[in-house]
Amino acid sequence: MTELTIGELSERSGIATSAIRYYEDRGLVRARRTTGNQRRYERPMLRRLAFIRTAQRVGLSLEEIEEALATLPSNRTPTKADWSRLSRGWRPRLDAQIAQLERLRDTLDSCIGCGCLSLRRCTLSNPDDVAAGRGPGPVFLEGR
């Protein structure tokens, strides 16, 4: 069995079949079809799904992931170097997220004693630095 059904792919990747089909609708993955119109996947698809899942953990939206995947060569199966290139860009993003949470934690430390939480005096409630982050998305609601 050199090819995988959507069920097998789902089991091996840990991603629900409904999600895989959704990714196909969004253009993130593609599949060969059997004569009976069922999807069949080759092995490299597992790596593609791993990329998608990890990118999500880093905080990328599906739209951003789609853009990243679009830069892969279309004439051949992506190599490790291709995947490495894409994931290299995540590092600064992660660093920024971590730095932001650390700033929040430290500010919290200095504010916990006073319990001020004042909109004027306390930087906790005035996160001017949030827009600069651009990374994490959902966690930092101000950024929306």
Next chain:
Amino acid sequence: MTELTIGELSERSGIATSAIRYYEDRGLVRARRTTGNQRRYERPMLRRLAFIRTAQRVGLSLEEIEEALATLPSNRTPTKADWSRLSRGWRPRLDAQIAQLERLRDTLDSCIGCGCLSLRRCTLSNPDDVAAGRGPGPVFLEGR
């Protein structure tokens, strides 16, 4: 002007009037009404909103924030000590979020060289530790 209209409260807190009304629907804030049925807020409401906004930055859902607010004394205006008590619990949560991102970053570092992203061999795609975090929510999609 010892009391604020919803527009003034919005401007001072940076939270949209629609959001403030939504919080009221959800039971997170309350307001006195004028004879003409308009909302009027006292100053401490600014601190309450600051608390809500900061709690969101830490990654709490409105439901969790509501639970936290419910532990405040109802017979008097909350003191700084009250607010301090509530926000103290955020610290471990932030620490956990930061630790999780750092793990992801470090694993990414060791995987970037090989570009493997293999579902089997690479821990990047097998984040068993994710369920343990429980904090950040949206960013860590596996937790859903």
Next chain:
DNA sequence: CCACAAGTTGAAGTGAACTTTAGGTCAAGG
């Protein structure tokens, strides 16, 4: 050969946290 698990589609539903809209009412300055 046939039962039945696994696959197919399009459309609708989910949940979180709001925003927008429509159709009014209130209040303060000129």
Next chain:
DNA sequence: CCTTGACCTAAAGTTCACTTCAACTTGTGG
């Protein structure tokens, strides 16, 4: 007094990333 901007409500719409549903078709073990 009157205009006009701020306020009111309920209900519907938005975004993201899926999941669920209904009705149907494929493919495989006994």
